[in-house]
Every structure is written in C-alpha cells, then in structure tokens.
Amino acid sequence: MRLRRFCLIFNNDNNHGFTLVETIMYIAFISITIGLFVGFGSQMSDLRAKSSVIMSVEASGATTINFLNDYIKRSRQVLLPLANASSTNIVTLKMPDSEPDITFSVVDGILYITEDTGDPVQITSSAVNIKDLSFINTALPGQKDNLTISLDAEYRYHDSKAYEYSKLFQTSVSIR
Secondary structure (H helix, E strand, O other), rough: OOHHHHHHHHHHHHHOOOHHHHHHHHHHHHHHHHHHHHHHHHHHHHHHHHHHHHHHHHHHHHHHHHHHHHHHHHOOEEOOOOOOOOOOOOEEOOOOOOOOOOOOOOOEEEEOOOOOOOEEEEEOOEEEEEEEEEEEEEEOOOOEEEEEEEEEEEOOOOOOHHHOOEEEEEEEEEEE
C-alpha cells in the first residue's frame, strides 16, 4: 500500500508541465512551420511579380506592333527604309493627303512618333525597354511597300530574376 501511495505521489509531481526536450521540440516544430509559410509567401510574391512583368511586356509589345501596323496600312508610301535596302531602326511614312508624314523612332528604349517637324510623342511605357526595333522594306521595285518589323522588348527594371523577361515580336505588313 505504501509503495502504491509513493508511486501516485511521484507520478503526480512529474505531470505539472513540459520537459525541456518537449519544449525544444515544440519550438522547433513551430519555427519550421512559420519558416515554410514565409517561404511559400515569398515564392508566391515572386511568381506574382513575374506574371505582372510578363503581362506588361506582352501587352506593350503587342500594342506597339498593332499600332505600327495600323499606321503602315493607312499610309500611302514608305519613305524610309527604301525598298530592297538594309534594315533601319526608323520608319517614315507618307500619310494620306490631309495628314502629316509620320516618323517612328526609338530613343533610350522608348518608341516615339513624330508628325512632320513636330515634337516626338511617347508611345510605349517607360517600364518596357525597346532593346531593338528594325524595319526592312522587302518590296521589289514597282510593287507596294511591304515592311517586316522586328521589335525586341524587355522589362526595364529587373533587379532580380523575378523581373527578367524579354520577348521578340515580328510581323510583316503591306500598304493597302
């Protein structure tokens, strides 16, 4: 009876809290769980940033190509580049009678449009850098002008891998 009473008293004294090993295990488990959540959140943030960068470059490139196509189709003649000449990074278009001639050019990675001798107007976003823009007039003498356009765009502010993205857009368009 005495031994039993001693065991009950001994067992009750040890059940009043956690041991040091149990406490360390719980702290480690909680730390690992928090670390996993923080890592997952950081990775999701990087993926969201990458998605935003891709959409920005894709939208800007596609809009720019469509904008150039519309002006080239409406023009009466391509003044520069000349037919069957080497590529240029500037295109000058003779527009219909009442409209001024148009020139497209890239300055510091931004595409500008200039009417005759007017001031250049920015077309592309400053967040997207136009690395290269080239025009080739593939028309043969006596044919309507046909331009091949190559536009290489990238996201301008890429301090990390999440923000690195570039794309090459190419198209051909003929004067109507």
